[in-house]
Amino acid sequence: MTYTRIDLAALTGSVVTRIMASCAEVSAELTGDALARAGCSKLPSLRAIDHHPAEHPSALVAASPHVPLALVRLAYALNDLGAAGVVLPPCEECGAQKRDLPFSVESSRVVYDEFLVTRGGDVNAVIG
Structure with missing residues (x-):
């Protein structure tokens, strides 16, 4: 199965929505910047980030080592960009x-x- 740019954009939008829902202090712009900074703008990383918070909504606000590597990178990128409320795994x-x-x-x-x-x-x- 191949993904088009539209599919990738829709998945990115889903990820941004999930991240904003799980951490109220994070904006869409900040999440987009963090995804780019963390190198998480490609399909495998986006899928991992999209699926994990769907099952574990507190993944970015509760310290847990049970996260995909892409979410570790995203948490640090959000932290580097000054996002309040993000807890590092x-x-x-x-x-x-x-x-x-x-x-x-x-x-x-x-x-x-x-x-x-x-x-x-x-x-x-x-x-x-």
Whole structure:
């Protein structure tokens, strides 16, 4: 299935609406700027951001490590742009709020060091 620009625009609009509904302090313009800044304006990221808040409306206002990576990037972009009320997602293991939570263990975001610990320090498990 291919998406047209209209479909992408409609999905972007849906994401903006969901983000504004979940965080009252965030405007449509700020959300659009944050999507661009976070590199989340393409289909996979938009889908992840659209689906997650639909099931978890408080995803941006409650600290939870159970979010897609695109939502982590969006939360930090919103924070960088001065959005009030946005809570940054923490690492599931250590609780650190870091911009880069690239790894997922049992659907939770974790930092690199914690990912290695959960894999027994096996770097090949990270790479492979």
